[in-house]
Amino acid sequence: MSLLRLEDINTFYGGIHALKGVTIEVNEGEIVTLIGSNGAGKSTTLKTISGQVKPKSGKILYNGQDITNTPPHITALSGIAHVPEGRRIFPRLTVKENLEMGAFSVKDKKLIAERMERVFHYFPRIKERLHQKGGTMSGGEQQMLAIGRALMMQPKLLMLDEPSMGLAPIIVEQIFEIIKELNDEGMTILLVEQNAFQALQIAHRGYVIQTGEIVMAGLGQELLVNEQVREAYLA
Amino acid sequence: MDVKNLLSTIQANKRLQAIIVGLYIVVTFASLYLAQKSVIAFLLLLASLLLLYFTSFSNRVKWLVGGLVLVVLLPLAASQGEAYQSYMEVATLVGIYIAMALGLNIVVGLAGLLDLGFVAFFALGSYTYGIFATSQANNFMPFGHYPLSGESFWVFIFIGCLVAALFGVLLGIPVLRVKGDYLAIVTLGFGEIIRIIFNNLDKPVNITNGAMGLASVKPPELFGIQFMYPSQFYYIVLIILIAVIFAVRRLEYSKIGRAWKAVRENEIAAQAMGIHLVRTKLMAFAVGASFSGMMGVVFAAKQTFVDPTSFTLVESITILVMVILGGMGSVPGVILGAAIVTILNLQVLTELTNWLNQLSLSGVIHVPDALSPAKMQRFIFGIILILFALYRPQGLLPAKNPVFDEKDLKDTDSNHPMNTGVHKGGTQHVHLDS
Ligand SMILES: Nc1ncnc2c1ncn2[C@@H]1O[C@H](COP(=O)(O)OP(=O)(O)OP(=O)(O)O)[C@@H](O)[C@H]1O
Ligand SMILES: [Mg+2]
Numbered sequence: 235m236s237l238l239r240l241e242d243i244n245t246f247y248g249g250i251h252a253l254k255g256v257t258i259e260v261n262e263g264e265i266v267t268l269i270g271s272n273g274a275g276k277s278t279t280l281k282t283i284s285g286q287v288k289p290k291s292g293k294i295l296y297n298g299q300d301i302t303n304t305p306p307h308i309t310a311l312s313g314i315a316h317v318p319e320g321r322r323i324f325p326r327l328t329v330k331e332n333l334e335m336g337a338f339s340v341k342d343k344k345l346i347a348e349r350m351e352r353v354f355h356y357f358p359r360i361k362e363r364l365h366q367k368g369g370t371m372s373g374g375e376q377q378m379l380a381i382g383r384a385l386m387m388q389p390k391l392l393m394l395d396e397p398s399m400g401l402a403p404i405i406v407e408q409i410f411e412i413i414k415e416l417n418d419e420g421m422t423i424l425l426v427e428q429n430a431f432q433a434l435q436i437a438h439r440g441y442v443i444q445t446g447e448i449v450m451a452g453l454g455q456e457l458l459v460n461e462q463v464r465e466a467y468l469a
Numbered sequence: 470m471d472v473k474n475l476l477s478t479i480q481a482n483k484r485l486q487a488i489i490v491g492l493y494i495v496v497t498f499a500s501l502y503l504a505q506k507s508v509i510a511f512l513l514l515l516a517s518l519l520l521l522y523f524t525s526f527s528n529r530v531k532w533l534v535g536g537l538v539l540v541v542l543l544p545l546a547a548s549q550g551e552a553y554q555s556y557m558e559v560a561t562l563v564g565i566y567i568a569m570a571l572g573l574n575i576v577v578g579l580a581g582l583l584d585l586g587f588v589a590f591f592a593l594g595s596y597t598y599g600i601f602a603t604s605q606a607n608n609f610m611p612f613g614h615y616p617l618s619g620e621s622f623w624v625f626i627f628i629g630c631l632v633a634a635l636f637g638v639l640l641g642i643p644v645l646r647v648k649g650d651y652l653a654i655v656t657l658g659f660g661e662i663i664r665i666i667f668n669n670l671d672k673p674v675n676i677t678n679g680a681m682g683l684a685s686v687k688p689p690e691l692f693g694i695q696f697m698y699p700s701q702f703y704y705i706v707l708i709i710l711i712a713v714i715f716a717v718r719r720l721e722y723s724k725i726g727r728a729w730k731a732v733r734e735n736e737i738a739a740q741a742m743g744i745h746l747v748r749t750k751l752m753a754f755a756v757g758a759s760f761s762g763m764m765g766v767v768f769a770a771k772q773t774f775v776d777p778t779s780f781t782l783v784e785s786i787t788i789l790v791m792v793i794l795g796g797m798g799s800v801p802g803v804i805l806g807a808a809i810v811t812i813l814n815l816q817v818l819t820e821l822t823n824w825l826n827q828l829s830l831s832g833v834i835h836v837p838d839a840l841s842p843a844k845m846q847r848f849i850f851g852i853i854l855i856l857f858a859l860y861r862p863q864g865l866l867p868a869k870n871p872v873f874d875e876k877d878l879k880d881t882d883s884n885h886p887m888n889t890g891v892h893k894g895g896t897q898h899v900h901l902d903s
Binding site: 284286305306307308310311315316317318322323324325326327328331334335336338339365367383384387 | 734735740741746870
């Protein structure tokens with residue numbers, strides 16, 4: 235069943251036509267990856283979904299409902315968690331406060347504690363650093379915190395924008411494993427990556443975006459062996 | 470080394486702390502009681518509150534002792550001589566500025582919105598009461614007879630609060646489109662516009678009496694008692710201030726307080742957490758402004774005179790200096806910052822000027838008029854700002870991140886192993902120069 239569907243989305247930044255008729259679909263329980271080179275429009279796609287930028291035309295359906303032009307704080311409340319590019323944690327708040335912010339709309343303290351426990355299960359490192367300020371964590375730790383904070387929302391759909399950016403290979407490995415684990419437990423994931431090889435390995439399906447257009451779509455394994463994809467992104 | 474040892478012994482021993490604070494209060498109280506002219510004794514007695522802050526007593530004990538000093542001891546010790554009213558005047562103004570600085574702290578320190586026109590809300594409060602507590606309102610009000618009686622003052626505290634909050638929102642709406650440097654410029658403009666409007670709103674209909682200002686504002690009245698002296702206003706200010714501090718403390722850890730901090734740290738991430746940006750920022754403007762509005766009403770009544778020159782850009786900057794000096798986002802810090810700057814302004818600089826004048830009169834040295842300390846206020850603020858930006862950007866008493874509540878820990882300990890091994894007092898003093 236389709237959880238998220240973008241239909242012919244056109245997004246502009248002033249005169250720049252960043253998304254040119256993008257149509258993608260994410261089914262419930264899937265990992266879908268969106269790959270493409272710098273400036274292709276990957277982040278813009280996520281921003282359009284979460285409502286940070288408004289599409290000029292087209293339609294976004296989530297859970298069967300039209301959420302086109304819904305402001306970001308509302309999409310967040312409706313179960314779409316967006317972990318933006320470059321982490322964007324709260325640098326002067328402690329790690330614990332960062333996590334609590336993820337459950338901003340939750341009143342029940344016990345529920346918050348439970349969710350936090352869940353985050354510690356995935357990222358034991360975070361637990362050791364609860365009182366440290368977010369901004370003093372290492373790059374990898376910050377990425378974990380950003381994902382952990384999104385998990386505190388207990389989202390239906392988790393959108394990750396280049397979680398592997400700037401991280402050591404071993405940390406990237408860990409993060410992809412966790413993404414897989416989250417998905418095994420039923421979370422739907424839309425993963426934006428430049429690290430196409432690893433993304434396609436864990437993804438059920440993938441889309442290739444090039445200068446604002448979807449130029450290819452297919453199963454993860456298919457794209458992984460596709461000649462064009464190999465040439466452009468896996469070289 | 471020895472000093473360190475001594476300090477840690479004191480820190481560990483509550484009884485010793487009680488003795489020290491008690492002695493300190495008794496000695497400074499006695500000094501002021503006996504040496505009425507000694508400004509230093511007055512300031513030292515005030516400083517007992519700072520000492521109290523650093524003790525490890527429970528909050529309740531600190532409030533009780535602090536309350537005792539402020540409500541009874543300070544006025545009593547000061548009341549024995551001629552300087553009584555001038556001491557109380559200083560204390561009252563300190564209170565007024567603390568409340569304003571706490572308001573600005575919400576806007577700048579918690580929500581991260583740099584506001585350079587904050588005094589506008591103080592002006593709005595002052596004029597709100599000033600216009601209706603003088604005959605001025607007769608010029609344009611179709612009904613009623615003005616001035617209103619001094620009993621209306623108490624209601625006007627709330628009206629001033631609401632008017633300022635309303636304008637806070639009105640300012641917020643256009644301003645929210647801009648960020649950072651632009652926000653600072655727009656708010657600066659707003660502050661000036663309000664002052665200039667008050668300065669010119671004597672034609673076509675005379676509402677504010679223009680540059681002439683509003684004279685003989687009615688003093689507050691309660692049960693037939695008129696409030697005329699600083700020693701009386703002192704208590705009004707004290708009550709409002711305590712209410713403000715409680716409100717600020719509550720707000721800081723409430724949902725809106727957390728939203729403010731999130732917005733300050735990162736707007737995009739805050740939105741992604743489900744935080745409504747516009748509403749959150751408007752709330753910051755409104756709440757911050759409301760404290761200033763209330764104190765504006767008190768100020769108008771205390772001065773019995775309102776004119777636009779009290780609300781210049783320098784005032785806005787002064788309040789900002791208080792917040793930065795004390796520590797952005799830190800309630801105790803801002804209180805200290807406001808107290809220091811106000812006292813520096815009113816007492817230290819004037820005293821220094823007087824002293825230098827005496828010296829030049831008696832021919833010891835000659836200080837040109839242009840160099841008198843009272844005239845160097847801006848210069849001194851400039852230096853303070855630069856020094857703090859360079860060496861202590863987090864302020865005198867920096868904002869702390871909350872640590873685990875011991876009670877919280879126990880509640881969740883049994884069923885949530887995540888809490889084990891977490892020790893209290895993990896506050897980080899690392900500051901990120903962002
Ligand atoms: N705020 C903006 N204003 C103007 N143009 C923008 C803005 N944000 C993105 N663009 C442009 O839109 C296009 C798509 O950008 P986008 O950030 O979506 O790329 P991306 O695929 O995420 O690239 P990367 O892998 O480098 O992050 C680029 O040409 C970019 O220059
Ligand atoms: Mg991007």
